[in-house]
Amino acid sequence: MMLALSGTGIGRGIAIGYALVLDKSQNEVPQFQIDADRIDQEVSRFNEAIATVRRELKHLQSNLPPTAPPETGAFIDVHLLMLDDPLISSHPGKSIQNEKINAEWALKNHADTLVAFFDNISDPYLRTKKDDVAQVVGRIMDVLTEDKERRSDISTLGHTLTDRIIVARDLSPADTVMLRHRHMTAFVTSLGGPISHTAILARSLGLPAIVGLHGVIDTICDGDQLIVDASTGTVLVAPDEGLLDQFQALQEQQRKQRRALAKLGKEKAVTLDDEEITLLANIELPEDLDALHGSGAAGIGLYRTEFLFMNRAQPPEEEEQYQAYCQVVKSVRGPVTIRTLDLGADKQVDGGRDEPKAAITPALGLRAIRLCLSEPSLFKPQLRAILRAAVHGDAQMMIPMLSSLQELEQSLSLVREVCAELEREGIAFNPNVPIGGMIEVPAAAIAADLFAQKLDFFSIGTNDLIQYTLAIDRVDDSVNYLYDPLHPSVLRLVRTIIQAGNEADIPVSMCGEMAGDPVFTRLLLGLGLRHFSMEPSQLLEIRQQVRHSRLAELPGWAERILACTDGSTLHGLVDQLNAEECA
Known part of the structure; x- marks a missing residue:
């Protein structure tokens, strides 16, 4: 049967x-006393x-x-x-x-x-x-x-x-x-x-x-x-x-x-009406750079730095971080967007506590920029390392989980403070590193126009944005069926962020999973997205989808999809959009 x-x-x-x-x-783990x-x-x-x-x-x-x-x-x-x-x-x-x-x-x-x-x-x-x-x-x-x-x-x-x-x-x-x-x-x-x-x-x-x-x-x-x-x-x-x-x-x-x-190779990501789209890669270790060979990535849209801080008793020293960032910045042609630390307060997995600290909704706790601002001694060495590494290439700094302008002002103030310290110490650094924000909290998405006045670029973190907007954990099997990138609320927030970036004339990229899924490529293009960042293995498929799309016709499709209130009809419209021969 x-x-x-x-x-x-x-x-x-x-x-x-x-x-x-x-x-x-x-297998059951044996338990017994030893003489x-x-x-x-x-x-x-x-x-x-x-x-x-x-x-x-x-x-x-x-x-x-x-x-x-x-x-x-x-x-x-x-x-x-x-x-x-x-x-x-x-x-x-x-x-x-x-x-x-x-x-x-x-x-x-x-x-x-x-x-x-x-x-x-x-x-x-x-x-x-x-x-x-x-x-x-x-x-x-x-x-x-x-x-x-x-x-x-x-x-x-x-x-x-x-x-x-x-x-x-x-x-x-x-x-x-x-x-x-x-x-x-x-x-x-x-x-x-x-x-x-x-x-x-x-x-x-x-x-x-x-x-x-x-x-x-x-x-x-x-x-x-x-x-x-x-x-x-x-x-x-x-x-x-x-x-x-x-x-x-x-x-x-x-x-x-x-x-x-496979025939695409390093062909440019250019639409049928001749507009070039920027395709970037996500990495988490310098060793991941090998995966970029032959991918045609225009740079690094997300360099996760968390692994430098994990599985150790003490956070990495400034010099260790500097060397790691330099290795990436020197090896990549194009921008390298370095995301500052995005871990919670229990970041140091050193076995110092017998029982893990209970987290009442860890996603909403002391993590990412909140943790960094509460512990300047943790944050400042990373800022110094990024500013120093930026001397050797096109480095950008991205702040995760921003939810208020106050957090952004505090972050920019710390960057200015670190720049002054490096200047006094006579250490080479780039004082003009572009600073962007990862827009992944609904509060930041709704106020994107205000953040755009103070940042050099946006990157939309769709994984967390979808989870926070829909109040679900996609890793939890009991509710992950509710995880829907095409939920009308999610699409409206994405459009809001893109529009705010365009009006402020700052680049807007997307580094979440939506960016690497060809099901969403044409819709995102129709919403105005022009910079996509994804796992290296996804680049060729997204490039193909871009090259088979006619950009001028996509905004009309996006408006039809945004106006749709029925879930099944909305998904059907996206299927129709992707079935179009040249869209």
Whole structure:
């Protein structure tokens, strides 16, 4: 009997194949007391497990297949950084000694604290880093429990996985790349989210995937024929002949589209009526720059700096930040927009507290610019580093989560103060760095005309703007169905921001997920957006959509869509807009 299972689709591809089921279960973590004379032995066992996993990750990094996306190495670096976090690498050893408990239980207790930290981060992208924690801890647990079957699931698979769809509880970025190298057709997992590192890699690899299936994944058996439709987030189990024929035809159509896309190369993003659109890339580590090769990105529209501050006891010194920013600024032709710190008050994951601080709605708490203004000693070194790095290229500074003009005035005052300090100290810096604001709070969107008088540019952060406007958390499975970028309130706020920027004659870009989704490209162009920033893997598809659009005809479509009050009709209009041959 055919089954239809729903999860979160990654990409828009279709895959047809047979299920290869890896371990889908989450083994229970053993808990027991250790005799006093075995404590040193247990600590040694834990330390050796950490060392083993570190060797495994470095081996993976050194032996990535040539077809691996450039960002793969950076994602493994993130796992290595997490492996160095005291909550994972050293605090469990202390718990073994002090509480006389086994290594597995000690690791679980501290890993739970780390997961809780990420759960309390409001930024949905950063919050998904708890998946990376789970993957790293899972590797350590497999070593500690000597679970050879679980550890060999992937390493002992055949050399070719053609026509096989991997079904698993979770996949790490490294696992995903290695399985793809063996020609895995697609994957479906119980865990995971749309903006995890594994999801980003799947998009880069052009690999259809469905994540977040949860318990229903247990209905899939080894050898079941599956259809994976990433565009709808649907897995069809045991489809009939009619459905197979239908999806095979869709597959062939997508192959033709991909071949056409590959020919774009570094063609300019120019509309059919000859207006050039600026396409930029989002990055979070200097190592991500490798992914820009061949993408045609005109610069960096969002450089997330949070990873410099995470997995460490103390925030980075000014010099460390300066070197990191310089590496990016010197390597990129075009503007580099450096976003100042966007973390909450529990930013230092140093294991200094036994229990994570409870956050009553962390998205609305002390985070981003609020935290930076409350702790100038944290903020000023970053400002100094950015101003100094701007000597070496086209750097811009972007302030996140602005909600009031007072916050902006305080921020600009601190920048002036830092400039005066650098001047007195005789340190080279650029006093004319453009300063922009990330418009992601409805209050800032509504008052965008006031912010535009004091800022050099806007960047619309649609991920948070949609969440705050609709009062939902897209990472929460129980309400994420309400996450709708086409909600009339969201579209009106986007238009308000763009109009305010245009009237003040300042550039307006968009760096949220909407910018990298071709479903929204023509609508956004019709609303007046001319600068898009996205993950590097999305640039070619957006460029193609721009090149197939006639700009002069899009504002009329945008007005029709904005005037629509019925949700299904509105979505239908967007489908019609995208179906137009040249729009």
